[in-house]
Amino acid sequence: MQMIQTVFLTVLVFFVIVTIHEWGHYFFAKRAGILVREFAIGFGPKVISFKRGETRYTLRLIPAGGFVRMAGEDPEIVEVQPGQTVAVRLKDGVVQRIYLDRLDERKDVLRGEVVSIDLERNLHIDLDVEGEVEKYQVHPTAHIIARSTETQIAPIDRQFGSKTVGQRALAIFAGPMMNFILAFILFLLYVQMAGVRENVQIGALLPDTPAVEAKMQVGDIITAVNGEAVGTDYTRMINIIAKHPNKPIVIDFIRDGNPQSLTITPVPNEQGEGKIGVQAAFGTRAPTLGETFTGGVTLMKEMTVLIMDGLKMLVTLQVELDDLGGPVRTAEITSQIARQGIVQLTSWTATLSLYLGIFNLLPVPALDGSRLLFIGLEAIRRKPISPNKESFVHFIGFALLMLLMLVVTYNDIVRLIRGE
Incomplete structure (x- = not known):
C-alpha cells in the first residue's frame, strides 16, 4: 500500500507542475482569441485523447513535459489547393465541412473541383460543379476532414501570429508565471504545515x-x-x-x-x-499570517538563488554528466521525498515548479525564453522575424534538448541498475 501511495504521489507531482504550466499558456491564448488546437501532457504517442470544444486534450506516453499547440505557430498540416476535388457540406448556404477523401461515401454533400479558396481572410471557396462555378462562404469554425481526422480551420484573427506583441508575449510567459504562482502558494502551505x-x-x-x-x-x-x-x-x-x-x-x-x-x-x-x-x-x-507570507517569500528567494547558481554551473560547464538528472532521477528523488510525508513533498513540489518556471525562461531554442526573445526582437525591429527561420531554430533546439534528455535518462537508468 505504501508503494502504491508513493507512486501515485510521484506521478501527481509531475502532473500538477506540468499541467499548471501548460494551462497558463492555454488560458491566456484563449483569452487573446487564439485557436488552441491541442493541450498535451507528455510527448510521443497518444495514450488518452478526447476533444472538448475547439481543443483536443491528450495524455502522451513520454512524461517529459507538455505543450499547447496554437493555430498559426506551425504550418497547418492540411491544405486545400485549386484543382483539387472536394466535397462540402452546407448549412444555410454556408460551408461547415470540407471533405478531402472518400468522397463517394459522403452523404448530403456538394462535390466539385476547387477553383479558388481562402480559409484565412475572406473565408470562401469557389467550386466548379459540373461546369458551373459556384461561390460559397466558409464558416469561421468549419472543419476539414481527411483520413478520418477533423481539423478546424484557423482564420487569420484566430492565429497566434496575428495577435499583438503583448498578447503573444503574455501567452508565452504565462506558463512560467503559473509555475511561479504555484511555487509560492506551495511554499506558503509548507510554512503553515511545518510551523515556525x-x-x-x-x-x-x-x-x-x-x-x-x-x-x-x-x-x-x-x-x-x-x-x-x-x-x-x-x-x-x-x-x-x-x-x-x-x-x-x-x-x-x-x-x-x-x-x-x-x-x-x-x-x-x-x-x-x-x-x-x-x-x-x-x-x-503555528505561524501568524505575516510569518507565513514572509516565510514563503524567504523560501522563494533562497530557492531561486540556489537554482540560478546551479544553472550558472551548467552553462559554464562546471558539472559532469553524473551531476545531471533527467525525469528518471527526478522521479526517484520525488518518490524518496514522498515517503517522508506530505510536508516535505509540498516543499519539494514547490521547488520543482519554481525550477520548471526558471528553466523555461532560459533563452534556449524551443523553450519559452527563446520564444519571448523572438517576440522581443520583433518589438524592437517593428516587424516579425521570418516564421520559417524561427521554426527552424526552435526545431533544432528541441531536437538537441531531446537528445540531451535521452543521454541523461540513459545515464540515470544505468546508474539505477548499478545501484549507485
Whole structure:
C-alpha cells in the first residue's frame, strides 16, 4: 500500500507542475482569441485523447513535459489547393465541412473541383460543379476532414501570429508565471504545515558520547552554549561546540520548564572538531499570517538563488554528466521525498515548479525564453522575424534538448541498475 501511495504521489507531482504550466499558456491564448488546437501532457504517442470544444486534450506516453499547440505557430498540416476535388457540406448556404477523401461515401454533400479558396481572410471557396462555378462562404469554425481526422480551420484573427506583441508575449510567459504562482502558494502551505521554529531541542542522543555521560535527555531545549545564545540556530550551536575539542563548555537548557546548566567536554572527530553526540530537533508553533507570507517569500528567494547558481554551473560547464538528472532521477528523488510525508513533498513540489518556471525562461531554442526573445526582437525591429527561420531554430533546439534528455535518462537508468 505504501508503494502504491508513493507512486501515485510521484506521478501527481509531475502532473500538477506540468499541467499548471501548460494551462497558463492555454488560458491566456484563449483569452487573446487564439485557436488552441491541442493541450498535451507528455510527448510521443497518444495514450488518452478526447476533444472538448475547439481543443483536443491528450495524455502522451513520454512524461517529459507538455505543450499547447496554437493555430498559426506551425504550418497547418492540411491544405486545400485549386484543382483539387472536394466535397462540402452546407448549412444555410454556408460551408461547415470540407471533405478531402472518400468522397463517394459522403452523404448530403456538394462535390466539385476547387477553383479558388481562402480559409484565412475572406473565408470562401469557389467550386466548379459540373461546369458551373459556384461561390460559397466558409464558416469561421468549419472543419476539414481527411483520413478520418477533423481539423478546424484557423482564420487569420484566430492565429497566434496575428495577435499583438503583448498578447503573444503574455501567452508565452504565462506558463512560467503559473509555475511561479504555484511555487509560492506551495511554499506558503509548507510554512503553515511545518510551523515556525521556536527553539533547538535534543532530538536524539548517540550512545557512548559526552551528552549521554552528562545525562542530557531527548527534549531538552538548548538556550545557550558557553554563554552565547542559540535561539533557533542549530548551526550556531554546532559551530560553537566544534571550536572546543577536549575543552569544557557550559550548556544552558530548559527541561520540564526549569532552566538548568551543565558542563560537557566535547571529543574531537576525525577533522578535529568538537562533538558531544546529539542530533537536533526543533520546537515549532503555528505561524501568524505575516510569518507565513514572509516565510514563503524567504523560501522563494533562497530557492531561486540556489537554482540560478546551479544553472550558472551548467552553462559554464562546471558539472559532469553524473551531476545531471533527467525525469528518471527526478522521479526517484520525488518518490524518496514522498515517503517522508506530505510536508516535505509540498516543499519539494514547490521547488520543482519554481525550477520548471526558471528553466523555461532560459533563452534556449524551443523553450519559452527563446520564444519571448523572438517576440522581443520583433518589438524592437517593428516587424516579425521570418516564421520559417524561427521554426527552424526552435526545431533544432528541441531536437538537441531531446537528445540531451535521452543521454541523461540513459545515464540515470544505468546508474539505477548499478545501484549507485
